[in-house]
Amino acid sequence: MSPPPRAIILDLGNVLVFHDNALLFRRLGTRAGLPPPEAERRLAGAGWTAANRGLVGGEGIRRDVCGALGVDLPAEEFNALWSSHFTVHEAVLPRVEGLVGRVKLVLLSNTNVLHMEWLRPRLPVLERFDHLVLSCEVGFVKPEPAIYQEALEHAGCEPHEAAFFDDIPEFVQAANALGIRGHLFTTAQAFDAQLKALGL
Template sequence: MTTPPRAVILDLGNVLVFHDNALLFRRLGARAGLSPAETESRLASGLGWTAANRGLLGAEGIRRDVCGSLGVDLPSEEFNTLWSSHFTLHEAVLPRVEGLVGRVKLVLLSNTNVLHAAFLRPKLPVLERFDSLVLSCEVGSVKPEPGIYKEALRRAGCEPRDVAFFDDMPEFVQAANALGIRGHVFTTAEAFDAQLKALGL
């Protein structure tokens, strides 16, 4: 019988919250007078997504970068609201995560930027009960780089074999598996429940 994990590492986007990027492109595009497709294209080529996720761009840097790419100058308050307007909580999964508190070490591992992190933290009070939050913009490394997983392991205080990791991106799960972590692709709250039970949780 497999020993239950001592720690569970969870992704943020499309696990604890949903992010509808198409909605983001529509809303930003509407404000800039651009089609959603043109908005996506400009952001893909212009915005340093990875730079933002590495913490190399702060809140004002992100605003300037996005607005510059779209040819519009939005005040910070309006921009910050738009920039995070595509998130919704994954209500079905949150009680399952709450149920893990106190039973295993809980660590968040997310590729995110300072604005999204600041927006989501107060909306997810369960994060206050996590043992650690490993946010790419704070540690300067992004998935699937080994360094960010090793930082999560260090904070969990566990060997890779004692950790279960859940992420919606298969390539990020594969990177975890390569380090000996028990990686699982997250799909739905119901599947997550079955995965936890299979792990002895």
């Protein structure tokens, strides 16, 4: 049996917070006078990756999204809409708090500057992490190996000494390919069982 991991690396979306993209497209579409499928079609593509890589800042995201939707929203209204699809996953927060001081805690997320600006004050548990590896700050995105290496460096451990939790199978598989103990995150209850199986 393997020893307990020295580090836990957690995803953000659908782990610490839920994100309902269908709701986001519906709300943006309504504001632009477009049906949700059309709003989604217009917003699909490389723009998301550019924002997640940090190639586009907050104002650039607003311009790109508004341009795609054919509407010009003031920054305050746009920023509120752009993050209106998040809900804090309250059930998982005590589990994360319970890991503080027992392992290195690292967040590993594909995200953009506006979403992080909105989430930080609403998710104080982020202050309990040893480090946040955010794609928009490091320039890499999951499933690229470089972003996992970044997380391991901040965790100060070897791949096999870290356990990684994400809701997207492709990202879990990428972690496993590097020797990290990857696990698919589903529910807070399942997370309990996974941590117990890891010896935590």
